[in-house]
Amino acid sequence: MSTTAASPALLRDLTSICGRDHVLDNALTLRRYAIDDLVPRVAVSPGTPAEVAAVLKFAHDHNVVVVPAGGFTHQFTGAIPEAVDILLRTNRLTAVEHYDPGDLTIGIGAGATLAAVESITGPNRQLLPLEAPLPETCTIGGALASATHGPLKHAYGGVRDYCTGIRYVTVDGKLAKAGARVVKNVAGYDMMKLLIGSFGTLAVVVGASFKVFPAPRQTRTFIASFAGLREVVRFRDQLLSSPLSPMCLELVSPHAHRLLAGDSDDDSWRVLVRAAGSDAVLARYGSELATPSAAAAREISGDTESQLWRHIANWPHAVFESAHNAALLRLDLPLQAAELALAAAESAATDNDFLCAAVGRIGVGSLLVALVPITPDPPAAMQYANAVSALRAALPRDASAIVLRCPVEAKRHFSVWGSSPNDLEAMRAIHEAFDQRHILNRGRFLF
Numbered sequence: 001m002s003t004t005a006a007s008p009a010l011l012r013d014l015t016s017i018c019g020r021d022h023v024l025d026n027a028l029t030l031r032r033y034a035i036d037d038l039v040p041r042v043a044v045s046p047g048t049p050a051e052v053a054a055v056l057k058f059a060h061d062h063n064v065v066v067v068p069a070g071g072f073t074h075q076f077t078g079a080i081p082e083a084v085d086i087l088l089r090t091n092r093l094t095a096v097e098h099y100d101p102g103d104l105t106i107g108i109g110a111g112a113t114l115a116a117v118e119s120i121t122g123p124n125r126q127l128l129p130l131e132a133p134l135p136e137t138c139t140i141g142g143a144l145a146s147a148t149h150g151p152l153k154h155a156y157g158g159v160r161d162y163c164t165g166i167r168y169v170t171v172d173g174k175l176a177k178a179g180a181r182v183v184k185n186v187a188g189y190d191m192m193k194l195l196i197g198s199f200g201t202l203a204v205v206v207g208a209s210f211k212v213f214p215a216p217r218q219t220r221t222f223i224a225s226f227a228g229l230r231e232v233v234r235f236r237d238q239l240l241s242s243p244l245s246p247m248c249l250e251l252v253s254p255h256a257h258r259l260l261a262g263d264s265d266d267d268s269w270r271v272l273v274r275a276a277g278s279d280a281v282l283a284r285y286g287s288e289l290a291t292p293s294a295a296a297a298r299e300i301s302g303d304t305e306s307q308l309w310r311h312i313a314n315w316p317h318a319v320f321e322s323a324h325n326a327a328l329l330r331l332d333l334p335l336q337a338a339e340l341a342l343a344a345a346e347s348a349a350t351d352n353d354f355l356c357a358a359v360g361r362i363g364v365g366s367l368l369v370a371l372v373p374i375t376p377d378p379p380a381a382m383q384y385a386n387a388v389s390a391l392r393a394a395l396p397r398d399a400s401a402i403v404l405r406c407p408v409e410a411k412r413h414f415s416v417w418g419s420s421p422n423d424l425e426a427m428r429a430i431h432e433a434f435d436q437r438h439i440l441n442r443g444r445f446l447f
Contacts, residue, residue: 006042010064014086017054018044022092033087035067036080036408040087047092049167049175049206055088056204056439057173065442068200070142071113073134073317076405077146077199080412082443090141093206101126105164107209110141127215129156133314141205147197150313151248151274154363156213159196165209166192171202171435179209194430201427201441202434216276219247221305222289224297225268232269233339236362239273240335244288248274249363250312253342255372256357259322260311271362274309315359319370320405325378327354327371327406329388333399335365344394345369352387353379369401381413 006025014023024030024043031039046052059066065085069075090111097107101124108117114135117128131150132138138148144166149158156162165179168191178191195203226232232251239249252260252270275285289297300308311318319326333341342358349356353374360367371387373379384406392401400423427445431438 040084043087045089053173070139071137074146078444126212155247162211167207168203222273251362253358328404331367348387348390352383381410384410385414
């Protein structure tokens with residue numbers, strides 16, 4: 001791991017902003033916050049948006065690189081950063097700005113975890129449908145910056161659909177906001193949607209407001225198994241054209257199931273359908289989901305059901321617990337391209353000595369694909385490059401494949417981040433307009 005000690009002047013100035021207790025310069029401790037083996041020179045934890053603004057103003061004036069960080073659940077996306085002078089942690093920005101159960105709205109600091117939000121809304125039987133991985137550590141700011149989502153995206157949409165307002169700090173240290181507390185309020189350029197999914201390259205999110213939803217009183221999950229992908233797609237299309245409106249419609253490929261359950265003998269594809277409603281409604285799901293092409297669907301509920309969906313949401317991290325040399329991609333594509341994309345992923349994996357494991361929102365065209373090495377030895381860097389390139393080449397023009405994580409050695413030899421040259425060109429142009437000095441995440445996203 002490479003690291004450079006913080007200068008006395010840098011420590012002095014940051015201490016004057018945040019206080020000595022919230023400035024970390026111990027080299028051994030900082031190694032815990034390494035990004036792709038690059039250790040920050042110093043880490044700071046501002047306690048207010050004004051302190052965040054002061055840190056960014058200082059960095060901008062002194063050409064110091066800043067990397068924002070929440071719960072470190074998305075710290076490995078992108079290329080290897082050019083430098084990490086200041087790691088700006090949002091862990092102290094946890095204040096509840098407002099919560100009105102009657103209006104179904106909540107506003108909260110960017111450092112609050114998703115589990116903390118659930119503890120606030122849960123007693124009122126309300127939910128924020130941001131079912132992201134590792135809710136105990138995933139923060140509001142990190143979820144917005146990465147546009148992360150979970151299985152509930154099928155019914156509620158992505159975070160852009162229910163985020164109503166956002167508070168942020170510009171790269172030169174100015175406090176700003178977009179949207180509103182209760183409803184989306186956009187006049188002119190939609191800064192809120194631009195910042196969501198920008199991975200901390202344009203500004204630092206310090207707080208946000210969301211629409212929350214009534215939590216269902218009871219749910220049930222139906223698990224259907226299929227011999228092949230073609231049957232899965234046929235089942236999905238039949239369900240989407242039916243009167244049923246499930247909360248979740250999730251694909252689990254054979255190898256993904258093995259990673260989840262440790263079952264090495266079952267080669268079936270699975271579709272998980274989570275439904276909410278009265279006893280009569282749930283009974284209708286059971287009868288309508290019974291199709292000749294599916295093996296006898298089984299039903300689960302209660303704690304077993306809750307644990308299953310938590311495992312599904314956490315699956316991206318479970319992949320790396322079992323295979324730390326894996327690569328993870330996020331595919332967003334038209335519904336009709338799902339079968340082609342998954343077949344291309346299987347082919348690209350096989351041709352380059354990987355196994356392909358996939359889960360995802362098959363009803364909205366948002367999938368996660370893992371390339372898992374077949375052997376314990378790490379594959380050559382070009383094998384990752386070849387597999388990603390082959391998959392992208394097979395996708396239609398209106399689809400994308402973003403590499404969320406891959407081994408550091410692969411990053412050192414080739415660039416895997418980005419979905420297409422046109423996307424990167426547009427992102428570079430936008431970034432240049434917001435951050436001409438490249439203060440935020442310099443080099444991490446190829447600009």
